[in-house]
Amino acid sequence: MTSQYRTAARPEPKSHWDRYGWLMAVIWLFFLIYPAIALIESTAAPIWIAIGWTALAAFVVLYVGGFIRGLRRGDGLGRPVSAGQWWIFGGLIACALVSIPAERANALSFLPFIMSFASYGLTRAAHWITTIGGVVITAACVLLIPGWFAFATILVIVVLMGVVNTVSTWLIIRSSEAEQLGRELATSEGREAVARDVHDLIGHSLTVVQLKAQLAQRLIDTDPGRARAELADITALTAEAIAGVRATVAGARATTLIEQLASGRDALRSAGISMHVDGEPAALSPVQSLTASWVLREAITNVLRHAHATVVAVTIAAGRLVVVDDGRGPAGTGEGNGVRGMRERAAAAGATLEFGAGTEAGTRVEIRW
Structure with missing residues (x-):
């Protein structure tokens, strides 16, 4: 594809987790009050108390900063993790370890935070290893x-945190995968719709x-005047087809049933086939007419x-369009792309399409709402 047809890539829309997940990290910091109280009441050497306060401050900065950084970069939760997140994870563990001399058992209060960071900001393997290890x-x-x-009580909190992290991250990942699948299906359906439109129009x-x-x-030899008229029709038809393809690709084409009846009659007349219409296009709603026009075209x-x-013979009635010819009837080799396209259009419009041999001869196509 040449450069003039390229468009700037749009960033994927952010989920609620990507926007507001960092708030959870801030709210949970309330529970660091226990290490803070332990430092206030600590009887350890002043140097260890000073190290403990420094480690606690550094832990808060690393924890919140790592969460925000991971959400902005899209790290974790089934997505690739940058090296910086692993360094932050290592820093959190180091802060907890150097706090032990001053905080003793209260240093275990860092574990739920370390487990959460691994669960939401790193890989699934890191989640399981950190959860089980904690x-x-x-x-x-x-x-x-x-x-x-x-x-x-800290053991109970750690166990509960492991369960909550496991369930919530699993749900977030499944939700993200479902959204991605939905986008892929929407894209695939859109491509199929365009391909079907182009097939019907060009065919x-x-x-x-x-x-x-x-x-x-x-x-050209026997009636040059009429030959020139047919060539002029060919020029007009090709111009119309080109415009139709452009409009279809842009999603803007909407041929009316009246227009399709007129163009169909002209096309059949060129092949020496007469067309009879029983009923009025107004018998169908605008939405039904759009689908009916594509079915009639095919x-x-x-x-x-x-x-x-x-x-x-074309019959139009309320909620119904029937096209019958007196030809040789459908072949027994199965349905082609055109018939499948008609069925897909009918199904998308909430209608039913019947395709088969006519009562006496030829082929009968009926779309019915």
């Missing part, structure tokens, strides 16, 4: 170190152009290509 370390400290059983136009070209070739194209018919 539970094991907390349980070992509370149960095995004398005097630390009084901090069993019909080229079939008519071919018939008129063959007619002009036969008339039905006439099939008549011109395959039917070898002499007469086409």
